[in-house]
Amino acid sequence: MRRPVAIIGFGGITRTLVSAIQPDAEDFEVKNILVRAGYLDNPDYRWGNARFISSIDELDADVELVIEAAGHSAVQQFALDVARSGRTLAIVSSGALADDDLRGELLMSARSHEASVHVVSGAIGALDALLTARAAGKQSVHYEGIKPTKAWRGTHAEQCVDLDKVEEPTSFFTGTARDVARLYPKNANVAATIALAANGFDETTVTLVADPGASHNRHVVESQNTLGGFRFEITSLPSADNPRTSGSTAFSILAYLRQGTNMVSL
Template identity: 45%
Template sequence: MKIGIIGAGAIGQYVADRLAERELGPHVVLVRSDPAGGVMEGVPRVRSVDDLPEGMSVMVDCAGHAGLAAHGCAILERGIGLITVSLGALADPDLADALADAARRGRAQLHLASGAIGALDTLQAARVGGLDAVTYIGRKPPLGWRGSPAEQQLDLDTLSAAAVHFEGTAREAAIAYPKNANVAAAVALAGAGFDATRVQLIADPVVTANIHEIHATGAFGGFTFRIEGKTLPDNPRSSALAAMSAIAAIERQIAPVTI
């Protein structure tokens, strides 16, 4: 396989390092501008999908919502598979439809990595029988919400007790919190959909990890899932598991047996 990466941030660098360990590449990185500091040293860089080399098998989007919106359709139309961790971008129905149409035209697939959450296989299976209710609760330390609308709701620097700063649908969360609500989008896409999935976001000065919970009921019964996720050392806003899930998605592409 010829594997490329979109974006040269913390997640992109993690994916590049793990690919190199597995002798899988990366073969190219698509960036808006040349990153500083020797990021992905030795990997060819391009700034346009048109400049990607022939024979690319899959691109891994590590550039956030803007990267998926800017390059996703062109990549899929070229017949190149695309793995993304930017699931929140699909809360925009126009972009979601455009990506699906591009994948059909290019006979390619858009693969949604599980990101910072688990239990999505359970939600997908439960959806077959019908889901009655799905709720996602995201809890982070106050500093984890820096740069988000939480700053307009709370004084993150002086918060002394857990406080809810958002309640609404997964679609509303994904649009309002593009850098924080990819997990809410993943839960919605796997289960009841963007408009039927309820979301609660909490700033909590007591916790030291990013905590994600799913609560679901349906014809299958009910379940609760909770994970305490660590961030990447190079970027406290990037989930380590989200980066790992991109590698897992690549491995499923090449493995003779998958789960």
Template identity: 40%
Template sequence: MPVEGRIEALHIAMIGHGPIASYVVRQLADRPDVTVAWVVCRAGREDAAKTAFGPKVHPVVRVDDIGEAVDLAIDCAGHDGLRSHGAAFLRRGVDLITVSNGALADAELAEILEASAFAGGAQLELLSGAVGAIDALAAAKIGGLARVSYVARKPPAGWKGTPAELLLDLGRLTKPGCHFEGSAREAALRYPKNANVAATIALAGTGLDETQVRLIADPAIDANCHEIEAEGAFGKFSFKIEGNPLPDNPKSSALTAMSVVRSVLNRLEPVIP
């Protein structure tokens, strides 16, 4: 018997159809209480979206082209996808979960998204993605944080197509090379496809301008390594995680895709651990 106030099923729209989004759709495919019905994509990419998700998912280029009710929107498209379509979902009253947390380093976009969420009575959820300990960090913020730092180590291939190529010879590295040191805001703006974790940690803790970040290419590792250190009224902690990338994209963490699936399932479960 349905319980009043509980969500019994979800009608979902995706933003993006890349490796993370495809993983999410595959994981949810066998759930009778979840329907991924729509995908918002770039004009001219409709056929690619159908290939990625199958014929049951309808591609559109604008949120306004979705004629049916949507319970939840999921952004896996990166900063441009959130910037282009996030506010439209929120104004429509649709909750939105995103892994493009680094996009909020753009103060103007952050204000637009917040205002849109208020206007639509919706909520934007920033997922923890590739890193853990975010719940502890956010709780520690309540009592006051004195210092938060973050170090990201990835194999050289994980930094290809980024400003790291201008500073390091990624194909010939024989030892770790630091190619960025500065604030989380600067890291997120300069490395939009690689530094979402930096923004996630900063937004949960001391803020984008106060959180110190180092980005390192390390030829001795084959996993993406994330290290957080924090001190405050709660005490102090250090956290390290070594995450495998998605097979289809060395820049994307498998745990990021898994965190999206978990967030969706949390909306359906009566007990959330």
């Protein structure tokens, strides 16, 4: 019997995900897709046999896993309701969890309702190495995010550097993963996921770089720890729908649905 799941959001990430799903070959079935109420009558918001809904209360009774793929506001709006329903919640927009009050309330709700909360790897790897190092003791973790200059347009970066005049890779921000979640919410998820796997939002340092010659997003994670150390680098094409999002994000959800290993448990 296939596992019934639901997805929050029907933007670029979800559309890429559902186009990659092979309905007759998967061990799961997308039963519901949650969108804003105003979109329910939009013919563009249809996929397979999935029933489109606008609230957690409308989920099919047999749905046991809910995937968030709609941004920080969706986590803020729906995460607690999913946990209170006793279902498993898988979060893509991990930057929302930099809010300690939200994360704490979500964890309490999950425990009291025997629910689980996972953070999907998204655009980054090395989560297993970070978790292993954390289990062994303290570690020093730094993340560097390098993206094409155009990916930083419309963000706080425009207050830090003149993007029109950037002619070489330029670092415009150094701070913590919590700072990134506050100042760059649409670019915060990689830093947040690393922080959740490592030592936390205030202990994970971050550098952001605008590179006018880049055609890919690059993510570099470095850890020095009691077991030794490691450096991990991943290069990925930006999403065709959103240059701030890596194209690998949707496929990390698919890998999670198929194998359930590329994630951090809260």
